[in-house]
Amino acid sequence: GAGVSQSPSNKVTEKGKDVELRCDPISGHTALYWYRQRLGQGLEFLIYFQGNSAPDKSGLPSDRFSAERTGESVSTLTIQRTQQEDSAVYLCASSLGHGSNQPQHFGDGTRLSIL
Amino acid sequence: GQSLEQPSEVTAVEGAIVQINCTYQTSGFYGLSWYQQHDGGAPTFLSYNALDGLEETGRFSSFLSRSDSYGYLLLQELQMKDSASYFCAVRANTGGFKTIFGAGTRLFVKA
Numbered sequence: 001g002a003g004v005s006q007s008p009s010n011k012v013t014e015k016g017k018d019v020e021l022r023c024d025p026i027s028g029h030t031a032l033y034w035y036r037q038r039l040g041q042g043l044e045f046l047i048y049f050q051g052n053s054a055p056d057k058s059g060l061p062s063d064r065f066s067a068e069r070t071g072e073s074v075s076t077l078t079i080q081r082t083q084q085e086d087s088a089v090y091l092c093a094s095s096l097g098h099g100s101n102q103p104q105h106f107g108d109g110t111r112l113s114i115l
Numbered sequence: 116g117q118s119l120e121q122p123s124e125v126t127a128v129e130g131a132i133v134q135i136n137c138t139y140q141t142s143g144f145y146g147l148s149w150y151q152q153h154d155g156g157a158p159t160f161l162s163y164n165a166l167d168g169l170e171e172t173g174r175f176s177s178f179l180s181r182s183d184s185y186g187y188l189l190l191q192e193l194q195m196k197d198s199a200s201y202f203c204a205v206r207a208n209t210g211g212f213k214t215i216f217g218a219g220t221r222l223f224v225k226a
Contacts, residue, residue, distance in 0.1 A: 056213050
């Protein structure tokens with residue numbers, strides 16, 4: 001079956017522009033997560049959805065970051081007025097439920113470069 | 116706050132056994148997970164421990180001691196393809212269920 005799909009795979013944009021990153025989770029997975037990974041570093045939690053609601057937005061770095069999920073499926077992460085420190089790989093994961101025993105299945109990420 | 120500590124790098128030879136340790140500090144502990152990530156690739160789930168003790172999955176085993184806030188990943192019969200980064204992760208009840216990842220341990224397997 002299809003895994004988690006993220007688009008675009010790479011995005012290069014100028015500082016100050018807005019970007020939108022998309023995540024298609026595995027069909028039937030109710031939980032969806034966004035992470036940021038800077039080069040050579042660990043995964044930084046951004047936000048988590050259970051269904052279409054986000055019980056925990058505490059990881060969003062600033063009000064320039066927002067995310068939504070519709071139809072308990074596709075999610076978009078939007079970064080407004082991008083800054084150079086936003087350059088990173090943005091990873092999306094989904095899991096069957098939100099229990100801690102549910103493995104998270106990751107997409108290949110979007111590599112974002114801010115010039 | 117929540118934090119996890121793991122060694123930044125480990126080097127071992129092919130065929131050997133290696134142990135990657137992880138200590139954590141979190142509120143509302145809900146289990147320790149391990150993920151593998153090859154360079155340029157997506158993290159993939161390896162194992163999960165909710166209770167104390169050892170969980171074995173093929174060449175990989177994972178251990179948890181909740182009283183010590185400590186766990187480890189054990190890799191046996193190392194192969195070159197095991198060269199990757201390994202992350203421990205915990206789920207913390209901070210009002211939601213944020214997943215906190217360690218900074219990762221880079222494993223180098225030498226011939």
